[in-house]
Amino acid sequence: MLRLKNITRQFGGLAAISQVSFSVNAGQVTGLIGPNGAGKTTLLNLISGLDQPTSGEIHFLERPIHHLPPHKINQLGIARTYQNIRLFAEMSVLENIIVGMHTQGRAGLLSAALMLPAYRAEERRLREDAARLIERLGLQAFANAPADALSYGDQRRVEIARALATHPTLLLLDEPTAGMNAAETARLGDLILSLRAERLTVLVIEHDMTFIAQVCDRVVVLNFGEVIAQGAVDVVRANPLVIDAYLGAEENSHA
Amino acid sequence: MFWQQVVNAIWLGAVYSLFSLGYTLVFGVLGILNLAHPSLYMWGAFIGLMCVNAGLPLWLALPLAMIFSGLMGVLLDRIAFKTLRDRNAPHLATLISSIGASIFLISAAQGVFSAQVSRFPFGVFPVKVFTLGPVTITLLQISILAISLAIMLFLRWLLMGTKLGQATRAVAFNPVTAARLGIPVDRVIMQTFFLAGALAGAAGVLLGLAFNAISPFMGGPMNLKGLTVIVLGGLGNIEGAVLGGFILSFSEVMSVAYLSSDLRDAVSFVLLLIILLFRPNGLLGRSSAKRA
Amino acid sequence: MTVFTQFWSTYGSVVQFALINMLLGISIYFTLYTGLLSLANAGFMAVGAYVSAILTIHAGTPLPISLLAGAFSAGFIGWLLGLPVLRLRDVYLAIATLGFGEIVRITAVNFDKFSGLTLLGGAQGLDGIPKLTTPAGLIFSLILLSFFLIQFHRSRAGRALAAIRRDENVAATMGIDVAGYKLLAFVLGAFVAGLAGGFSAHLTRFVGPNDFTFSAAVNILAFAVLGGTAHWAGPLLGAAILTVLPEALRFMGEYRGIVNGLILVLVILYLPRGLFNPKWLTRRKEAGHAQA
Ligand SMILES: Nc1ncnc2c1ncn2[C@@H]1O[C@H](COP(=O)(O)OP(=O)(O)OP(=O)(O)O)[C@@H](O)[C@H]1O
């Protein structure tokens, strides 16, 4: 479904991503793991169009997307969340999600200004859809609260709801469990599995290996901007290269 | 005819460059587009005039005006920019603050001096004309060119050949790293504003002499010329500003000579828009002018 | 009643200027709200003023038609300008739009000479425009626009702009065409500025090329900065204050402009969100949140 071919991204002299190739299969949950600074977020930025690769190609549903602007990529069906939560702070949770529904609306300026019935019907429909998403993510209690008043874990779920509001076929999640407690993490795992059951494809960056083992069909391991292993979770976890990468990173962070 | 135009363009371009150097220097070091820069130019011209009216010789009036407008530049930074910098305010805020400061300075000049056009007393500079074949040039124009070039060379030495220059370039590159390396960032910034103000003041006195017309509003047209020059050269680019000054003076002078005097300003703005649209980083520029 | 007529005969024109300035405040609100520092609004105002005045004078069209034609022309020019220029980053956009204002001025001055027509009146400008602007017409337009703004902010486009204002990258990954909506905001601002220009031409009975230069652009900016741009009522408040203030400051004579400059700097330094606080309008809703 998503295919990366020889992707390289240089920042000045430093190659944050070099010659990365892998695929994300439709209907699967793929994990993207690797030590801090491995280039995972950079890769997500490239896929979502916020950044362009120095070289290489990205294909989504057999179409090249590496030169498209982010809104076009989203309209093709790719939505994402952010590692450092980026909600519209002063807007309410509901409003955040309705912004995510932008592409589902049709009403133009004129029909809004004149409050035509079509506009009002559309607004009602958007609000109903948003309410359903809020319920699904268990955010009913905060629907009208300003987004920045929520706890970390709740904000992460609002981000997911906002991304789902764009009706994606591929969902990119950047460390969705960061700041969540164990119960919240487990519930998020269930949610991702239920989304997969509805044929949504997911690419998720995570550090929590239990979570990865719970939700992922496959994992791709990145280290220093290169893919060092990919495959089933158990196989990859036993791979000596991966163990080295993680142990090396541990040692560095202890040093 | 043609060579006469070339001569005119050369001395005019030198002053344009002088004016624009300070403009681009502040942008290069701080990323600030200081729209009050032309007001310092105007104040410099007035101070020069006042010195002359007070009986001081011109060779003393020029440096005094430079020092005054330099200090004004420092003051401007302390009042209008420093707070914003400390707060990490957006570009927009700094730009607006500089616009406010410029209105303030223009109105203050209107009150202190006069809204009318003031002139240097006759004979403040010896009227002497040299003829070289088909070309004539006045002693004043030669002096303006010489002084401008001397100041520019001095600036070049200051930025490239001294410790101060090294520190300035370090701050321009990255103020946080510079501070970590022990460079007194705040002092470098003050020096930068002093230099920029002094350059503007020098340009004010010299152009005030050349056109013999000084008014609180003389900064307006100069502002737009200065912007064209520094955009041509690439915002923050020192060599670019010199190049841009001469490109602008040549295109102005030549369009007056060969097209129509009505088109003089039009040429510079068309130039400005073309550069912004097709080479927004300037002819020599590197940094990115487009949105991310 | 006599008190009112007396007031009106003294301050009637000030009130009408305040209303026109409020329109201009709305025009710059569209761009500033979206995070664009455009100084082109004075130029758009000129387009609206000239087009509507010419129609009224030469075609005898009724005021509403002239006004709309002026506004649509300004909007169209805004679209033509915005397409290339909105790709530029903050400072560069400010410079490009400043250059645009200057090009409008130069065009106004030279159009007749180069076209051989007598339409724009060259440097002298156009006078003898019938005085058709009425307070009622102005108030009606303002009310209509306010209603439009309220609805706009509730609409899909309004939400998209709000998202872009807060984080344009995130907005883009939500499928929002950031460049397209910026162009929309730019064109809407141009349209309203053109409308204000038409009203102004038919109030002062005069349009001149020098009414729409840098300082006019800056005045418009000052309305929004003083009032704040988080809510459209901010620029309205700012425009009202800054129109009335000079009347109140008459005693300051030549120094009057100083206050304008000072306000701009002080507001940016100490009141970066402007005078108008949107919370004034939403206090009741907030209380509702607290209970939820
Ligand atoms: N805009 C940028 N400019 C320069 N370097 C960058 C930029 N963005 C990322 N990098 C560098 O690229 C490398 C990869 O960063 P990235 O954020 O993708 O890592 P990550 O795998 O997401 O790490 P983490 O687990 O900490 O989130 C880092 O060395 C980072 O400093």
Ligand SMILES: [Mg+2]
């Ligand atoms: Mg990351």
